[in-house]
Amino acid sequence: MSESIDTPVGPPIPPARQELTLVERVSSQMGISPEDYMLPAEREIRMLSPEGTLLPAEQQGTGPGHEYPIPSDEVLLEAYERLMVGRRVNDQNTALVRQGRLAVYPSSHGQEACQVAAAMCLEDNDWLFPTYRDTVAVISKGVDPLDVMVSFRGDWHCGYDPKEHKTAAQATPLTTQLLHAVGAAHAAVLRGEDTVVLAMCGDGATSEGDFHEALNFAAVFRLPVVFFVQNNGYAISVPLARQSAAPTLAHKAVGYGMAGERVDGNDLVALMAALRRAVDLARTERIPLLVEAHTYRMQAHTNADDDTRYREREEVKEWAAKDPVLRMETYLRDKGVLDEAAAARVSEHCETVAASLRDAMNADVNPDPLEMFDHVFSEPTQQLREQRDWLAEELAAEAAEGRADQAAKEGAR
Amino acid sequence: MTTVTETKPAAQSAKPAKLTFAGALNAALAHSLEARQDVVVFGEDVGTLGGVFRVTDGLAARYGTDRCFDTPLAESGIMGTAVGMALNGMRPVVEMQFDAFAYPAFEQVASHLAKMHNRTRGRVELPVAVRIPYGGGVGGVEHHCDSSEGYYAHTPGLKVYVPGTVEDAYLMLREAIDSPDPVVFFEPKKLYWSKADLDLEDLRATYESGERREGSAVVARQGTDVTLVTYGPSLPTALKAAEAAAEDGVSVEVVDLRSIVPLDDDTVCASVEKTGRALVVAEAQGFASVASELVARIQERCFHSLASPVRRVTGFDIPYPAPKLEEHHLPSVDRILDVIDDMQWED
Ligand SMILES: Cc1ncc(C[n+]2csc(CCOP(=O)(O)OP(=O)(O)O)c2C)c(N)n1
């Protein structure tokens, strides 16, 4: 084979064999075995019991290579506020779908702890690559909720500027965004930027080829990417057992040469701790990591889905008892971090966001049909200009007809 | 994500009062599973759930999970394993959940499914039916509304079917499953809940009588002045336009292609030669499309019968727009009438 075909250009490839492999180096720096570094801890990381009490250290699932300092009360209170806003946004949007104001809304009700932690573990310069279900994460990253809703209202495919917010357009074709995330991290490395990229996907999505390609690229090029998998047990109707025969999804990391960890996805404290450490490691060591959060989608896949066809009500009820909101609230109240004044402030914040969503989604905003031709290319082609003129003429004729009808009606009166 | 409002599963009784398009497809799958043991149905959510459009409703329960089953969420995996299954004696019917989610499988389709017969000098047949719910007009968000038939029609070795009526939904899916060649079978989403007064047992008997009309177009409405050539999701729109044109004294003939590959040039040309005018109506964007191919063929074959240039009403050359804008993108009755008006009637 000729050399030009197989010689990659550009990206700095780590030497084929250093004295130590990356895993060996990172683990020896941490003073642990490569196995302790790469393999998930024996059980999922959990800080809070479902009742909201702090578990004793030996029950948190932590250990050598799996140490997760608990964030400060201040950070946790902020996380709680975002959690409450996230829940309110989810439920307001679900109501708006029912009222016919939104085209669709895949709710993350039950998964809000994952959503909030995914955004809060990042610094301003870090990128987020979300899916259709990650609206709350996008909002938590700082995008205006009304801009996020532009796509679900059916006005346009994405309502915010991904570059401004370092938040990619929410992706629907499953796991395609993971490769974009890896590319973005690669670009950051090439440009000498201090950027970590966090890329989200679901349990079902881990079956797609792009998932595996993304993990492999990230590991081979040693890129600072945190792959965050929300394992809610289902891909629409299909349970996890049909997606993977691995011990856990976190174990998948090992085959690519990266570390995997699993976390209680309804425990905001554990999520904050685990994701912050993953982001720190990604940044300081320039390595990818995989974090799997075990959670549950409390509602149907979307408004078009009927989940009674594939899961028992009993199971849904069991998960309701593990709700992330109540757990966090109890913990912070018992700790005295969340007092009445703080609770009132949070609830007011939630109502303000919900009211603005209601007002905006109930207003009849209609996008300009002629804009359909404006963004296909940087400059419309001749064909697009012709088609735009055709539609403009049609719209003008319709408007004139409407005016004539109106005049006739008024004349008749 | 699915965005189309859920509707009741297809009726299972032998004589439904009204048969839906989705119900006809469901019955065609059931009857094929009964008729031959090598048929297997698989894809995402086709088992327990019965498909996001309920087209496979009840099949896993009735025929067993060896014959109708959910796969891991991987379209390339579904298509690639279908190729392997067909190579080794099975007759897979696979579902791509939505038009745009079939793209990860395209390599398997274009590089293997379409070519294997030719590569092996005819030694290997790959009787795979690929069902794809497709097209817009249902308020779906992006990636749920693509008209992707052009990609497949452009790939030699694939048959491409697009039924536009409840009857054809049944008969053509059975033909697709029985075909020795791979067939990409497009199911217009907006027609899923359309209904017809049809008896399933009659349909079954019609099909099983052995009479075949594979690859033939049909004149869906007789007329004398202009021919609308159309298929699938645009058929009802074309028929409505013909109805409206009749009120203005223009007699429109509507040809329903049904099958894009193979293409029934004879039926199309016979109609155009009779009327002297042709207008192709299709939802897909027009540039380098099935509609372009039709215009070229009509021009080549019927030039001397034409009283006016062959015209097209198609989707614009833009990515499928968001739900609030799709009505402006899709071929409408008014747009069809405007173009008919413009087809040189004065001379
Ligand atoms: C490539 C591709 N195939 C199919 C779909 C249709 N689809 C949308 S969501 C979904 C299930 C995804 O499950 P999971 O990854 O577990 O995420 P969850 O919805 O549970 O958050 C499917 C099959 C899609 N969006 N993209």
Ligand SMILES: [Mg+2]
């Ligand atoms: Mg899931």
